[in-house]
Amino acid sequence: MIYLILSIVFSTITVSFFKIFEIKKVDTFLAIVFNYLTCCLVGTYFSSHKIYQAQVWQSEWIWITAGLGFLFISIFYFIALTAQKISMSASMVSAKLSVVIPVLVAYFFYNEQMGWVKSMGIICSLIAVYFISNNEKDKAKNGHLFYLPMVVFVGSGLIDTLLKYLQTNYVPAFTAEDIVTATFFFAGSFGLVFLSIQVWMKKIQLNLKSVLWGVLLGIPNYFSMYFLVETLSRFESTFIFPINNIGIVAGSTLLAFLAFKENLTRKNMLGLLLSILAILLISFS
Helix, strand or coil, X not given: CHHHHHHHHHHHHHHHHHHHHHHHCCCHHHHHHHHHHHHHHHHHHHCCCCCCCHHHHCCCCHHHXXXXXXXXXXXXXXXXXXXXXXXXXXXXXXXXXXXHHHHHHHHHHCCCCCCHHHHHHHHHHHHHHHHHHCCHHHHHHCHHHCHHHHHHHHHHHHHHHHHHHHHHHHCCCCCHHHHHHHHHHHHHHHHHHHHHHHHHCCCCCCCHHHHHHHHHHHXXXXXXXXXXXXXXXXXXXXXXXXXXXXXXXXXXXXXXXXXXXXXXXXXXXXXXXXXXXXXXXXXXX
């Protein structure tokens, strides 16, 4: 379970960077691109099969990671926008509500069991994230941005589903480091192409501050994904995804309240308590 805890911790640290970017006036997209380039370099250092080796490029899963990489950088940017335009907790709630997508896929396509206790835990988790995200002040101020969390919800669900597919079919023939590093490589490559176009059109200016913040973001971001894939290789996804997602939602909500002074209402507190109950139900199942 130590890998799961580390995934939650590093994911919570990762999302907190977006609020820091807002405060420090960092170019978010520029930082995200260099974040993924950093992830790729860190992953290459730890991987048994290096990204530049023919064995990796001849593998069956390489083009799946290409699609996953495109989703990574796209949805990561939408998570950043949601954290900055609405709230940090809302961004994580939107991302982690998507737990229902990979859990249902695992149940229907991978024959993973889901008894009534686990089902109750999942229901509690959905209610929990609703209460955690419920903030009438934010809703009135940013109601026109409703599409941001919806994009994050669908995209995050697709990412988790593809990660489960890769883990099920290609680990341990290749290691978690190999697959995660390839995904980060494609995310960074897509980002560089789009960034080059933006710089050429003079819509974005390169600046050292944003690059350095992106490098710092890349370290916890890599390990959050690495530890998640490692955890998936040891436990059923119907067990892991709810606990991982609720843990990140609860952690990011508390961090937003303590470090960034985001409002925490009674409904938010109820959501945190329900998230603990959800974790207990899913664990005991």
